[in-house]
Amino acid sequence: DRDLFKQAMSAMGLESPRSGIAHSLEEARTIAHELIGRYPIFIRPSFTLGGSGAGTVFTPPEFDEKVAWGLKESPVHTVLIEESLIGWKEYELEVMRDADDNVVIICSIENFDPMGVHTGDSITIAPAQTLSDKEYQRMRDASLAVIREIGVETGGSNIQFATHPDTGRLIVIEMNPRVSRSSALASKATGFPIAKIAAKLAVGYRLHELPNDITRETTACFEPSIDYVVTKIPRFAFEKFPEADDTLTTQMKSVGETMAIGSTFKESFQKALRGLEVGSFGFGCDGNDLWGTDEQPDESEIKEKLSRPGPQRAWYLRYAIKSGMSVEQIYEITRIDPWFLDNLLEIVETEERIRQCDSLSQISPALVRTAKRFGFSDRQLATMLGSTESEIRAHRLQLGIRSVFKSVDTCAAEFEAYTPYFYSTYETEDEVPEKVEGRKRVMILGGGPNRIGQGIEFDYCCCHASFALRELGIESIMVNSNPETVSTDYDTSDLLFFEPLTVEDVLNICDRVQPDGVIVQFGGQTPLNLARALKNAGVPIIGTSVDAIEGAEDREKFQQLLHRLDLKQPANGIARTMDQARRIADQIGYPLLVRPSFVLGGRAMEICYDNKQFDRYVAEAFVAAEGQPVLIDRFLEDAIEVDVDALSDGKDCVIMGIMEHIEEAGVHSGD
Numbered sequence: 001d002r003d004l005f006k007q008a009m010s011a012m013g014l015e016s017p018r019s020g021i022a023h024s025l026e027e028a029r030t031i032a033h034e035l036i037g038r039y040p041i042f043i044r045p046s047f048t049l050g051g052s053g054a055g056t057v058f059t060p061p062e063f064d065e066k067v068a069w070g071l072k073e074s075p076v077h078t079v080l081i082e083e084s085l086i087g088w089k090e091y092e093l094e095v096m097r098d099a100d101d102n103v104v105i106i107c108s109i110e111n112f113d114p115m116g117v118h119t120g121d122s123i124t125i126a127p128a129q130t131l132s133d134k135e136y137q138r139m140r141d142a143s144l145a146v147i148r149e150i151g152v153e154t155g156g157s158n159i160q161f162a163t164h165p166d167t168g169r170l171i172v173i174e175m176n177p178r179v180s181r182s183s184a185l186a187s188k189a190t191g192f193p194i195a196k197i198a199a200k201l202a203v204g205y206r207l208h209e210l211p212n213d214i215t216r217e218t219t220a221c222f223e224p225s226i227d228y229v230v231t232k233i234p235r236f237a238f239e240k241f242p243e244a245d246d247t248l249t250t251q252m253k254s255v256g257e258t259m260a261i262g263s264t265f266k267e268s269f270q271k272a273l274r275g276l277e278v279g280s281f282g283f284g285c286d287g288n289d290l291w292g293t294d295e296q297p298d299e300s301e302i303k304e305k306l307s308r309p310g311p312q313r314a315w316y317l318r319y320a321i322k323s324g325m326s327v328e329q330i331y332e333i334t335r336i337d338p339w340f341l342d343n344l345l346e347i348v349e350t351e352e353r354i355r356q357c358d359s360l361s362q363i364s365p366a367l368v369r370t371a372k373r374f375g376f377s378d379r380q381l382a383t384m385l386g387s388t389e390s391e392i393r394a395h396r397l398q399l400g401i402r403s404v405f406k407s408v409d410t411c412a413a414e415f416e417a418y419t420p421y422f423y424s425t426y427e428t429e430d431e432v433p434e435k436v437e438g439r440k441r442v443m444i445l446g447g448g449p450n451r452i453g454q455g456i457e458f459d460y461c462c463c464h465a466s467f468a469l470r471e472l473g474i475e476s477i478m479v480n481s482n483p484e485t486v487s488t489d490y491d492t493s494d495l496l497f498f499e500p501l502t503v504e505d506v507l508n509i510c511d512r513v514q515p516d517g518v519i520v521q522f523g524g525q526t527p528l529n530l531a532r533a534l535k536n537a538g539v540p541i542i543g544t545s546v547d548a549i550e551g552a553e554d555r556e557k558f559q560q561l562l563h564r565l566d567l568k569q570p571a572n573g574i575a576r577t578m579d580q581a582r583r584i585a586d587q588i589g590y591p592l593l594v595r596p597s598f599v600l601g602g603r604a605m606e607i608c609y610d611n612k613q614f615d616r617y618v619a620e621a622f623v624a625a626e627g628q629p630v631l632i633d634r635f636l637e638d639a640i641e642v643d644v645d646a647l648s649d650g651k652d653c654v655i656m657g658i659m660e661h662i663e664e665a666g667v668h669s670g671d
C-alpha cells in the first residue's frame with residue numbers, strides 16, 4: 001500500500017518522493033496541481049507487479065490517460081501520483097532479518113540506467129560501483145530501519161533507493177517485502193541462497209544457526225563479501241514483435257537476462273554482452289556492429305538512441321564514443337554515471353590500440369593480455385586483426401595467455417570454499433579442484449538467457465541430466481549464464497561455471513577440466529549451434545552426435561533423409577538465394593511455409609499467401625539462418641499436427657509419448 005509505506009517512511013524521517021494517493025481522476029489532478037506542481041509526473045498503481053500500469057507522463061492529456069489506465073490496473077483501484085525522479089541514480093539493497101532482529105545486507109545492486117527504466121529492464125551491477133563508503137552506510141542504515149519499521153519479522157526484502165547525482169539527496173522509492181527478481185540475481189551474484197535461507201527463517205531458525213554451505217565454517221549471519229564484479233543485462237524479444245514500441249520505461253518488457261562475473265566492470269560487461277546471444281561478442285568490433293558499415297549511424301541518430309532508452313542503447317554508447325562525443329556530452333543525454341562511461345571509453349581506446357596493429361604478428365603479448373583482462377573475446381581480436389578466432393586462440397595459448405577460474409565463495413577467499421562455483425578471468429591463480437582419479441567428468445551446456453521459444457523447460461532437462469549423472473557416480477559440470485535458473489544453483493551440479501555459452505568460453509573450460517564428454521542436447525538451440533565448432537576443436541560430444549543434430553536441423557539434409565526413407569512430405573524446395581526461393585514459390589504455389597535452419601521457437605518462420613509477403617519473409621529468414629539453407633514448403637491447411645517423443649540407445653527406439661495439437665497446423669507447438 002503506497003500510502004501506508006509513505007507514512008512509515010515519514011515517521012522514521014526518511015524521504016520519499018512528494019506524492020499523494022488518488023482514487024479518481026479528479027483527485028489525481030488536484031494532487032498533480034497542488035502537491036507536485038510540475039511535469040514530468042510518475043504514476044504508480046497499488047498492488048501490481050512488473051510496473052504494470054505505471055509510467056511517467058509529460059503533459060496533462062497523457063496524465064489523464066495514464067491515471068485512468070492505472071486505476072483500472074490496480075486491484076484496489078488506487079494510484080500514487082508522484083514527483084518524477086527521472087535521471088536520478090538507482091540502487092537496491094537485499095536485506096535479510098530473523099526472529100531475533102538480526103539483520104544482514106546480502107548485496108548492493110546499482111542500476112547502470114538512471115531512474116525511469118524498470119529495474120528488470122536495466123543493466124545492473126553488483127556490488128554498487130559509484131557509492132562512497134559514507135553514502136553506502138547511509139543506505140545500509142536506512143535499509144535496517146525500513147525492514148524493522150515495516151515489520152518484516154523473518155525473511156528477505158528488496159529495498160530500492162534513488163540518489164540525486166548532484167546534491168546526493170537520498171530517497172526511498174519502494175520495498176518488496178518478499179524475494180524479488182533482484183533476490184535471484186543477488187543469490188547468484190554472492191553465492192548466498194536467499195530463498196532457501198528465507199524459508200528456514202520462516203520456520204523458526206535464526207541466522208546464526210544456519211551454516212554457510214560454501215565455506216562450512218561461517219553462518220548465514222556473515223554478510224557476503226564480493227571481490228569481483230557482476231553485470232546483469234536483460235534479454236528482449238522485440239525481434240518477435242517488430243511493430244512493438246521498444247522504448248524502455250517503468251513497465252517491464254524484457255523476457256530474460258544474462259549475468260557475467262569478472263575481475264573488473266569492463267570484463268564482466270563485455271562477457272555479459274557475449275552471453276546475451278544476440279549475435280554480439282562484446283562491446284562492438286566483432287564483425288556484427290554497424291560502425292564502419294554502410295549503415296553507420298550519424299550524429300542525430302546516435303543522440304536520438306541515447307536519449308531514448310532501448311535494447312540497443314549499450315552499443316550506441318560505443319558509437320557515441322567512436323563519433324567523438326565526450327563523456328560529459330554522453331552523460332548530459334543519458335544520465336548514466338560518468339564512472340561507467342569512463343570504463344566504456346577505456347574499452348574503445350584499447351580497441352583503437354589493437355586496430356593500429358595490422359596483423360596478429362604485430363600485436364604485443366602485453367596488449368593481448370590487456371585486451372583479455374578488459375573482456376575482449378577472441379572473435380573481437382580476430383575481427384580487428386584480420387585473423388580467425390581459432391588462430392587468435394592458438395596464438396594466445398602459445399603466449400601462455402589463458403583464463404583461470406576463480407570461485408564464488410561469499411567471503412573473498414577468507415575461508416576455504418567447498419562448493420565449486422566458478423567464473424573465468426585473466427589473472428594468475430586458478431581455483432578449480434583437480435580431477436579425481438578414476439571418476440568420469442561430463443559437462444552439460446545450458447540454454448543461456450530465457451527468450452520466447454527457449455526457456456525454463458530446457459533448464460529442467462539440464463538439471464535432471466545433472467542429477468542422473470550424479471546417481472551414476474559421474475562428476476557433473478554445468479555451464480550456463482542465466483541467473484534465473486535452477487541449473488545455476490551451486491548445488492545442482494558438482495562443478496558450476498557461470499560463463500557465456502560461446503565456443504571460446506566453453507573451450508576455455510574444457511581446457512581446464514578435461515571432461516570425458518560434453519552433452520549439447522539439453523540446453524535448447526544454444527548448445528546445438530556450438531556443437532560442430534566444439535567437435536572440430538577436439539571436444540568429445542556424447543549423446544546425440546553432431547552429424548545427427550545437423551541431419552535434423554539442416555533443412556536440406558533432413559529433406560534428403562526423408563527422400564531416402566521414402567516418407568511423404570509436403571512439396572518443398574531448399575533455397576540459398578532470393579532467386580532460388582522465388583523459383584520454388586512459382587513451382588509449388590501458395591500458401592507457403594518459410595523455415596530457416598538452426599532456429600528455435602519458430603523464429604523467422606512464416607506462412608505466406610502472396611508474392612509481396614513471400615519476398616519480405618524470405619529476406620528475414622535468410623538473416624535468421626545466418627548462411628544456412630531456408631526450406632520453403634507447401635503449407636498444409638486444415639491439417640492435424642502431432643508430436644511424437646522418442647528415446648533411442650542407437651539400436652532400440654521407444655515411443656515415450658504422442659501429443660495431438662488442438663490448434664491446426666500453422667500455430668507453433670509452443671503456443
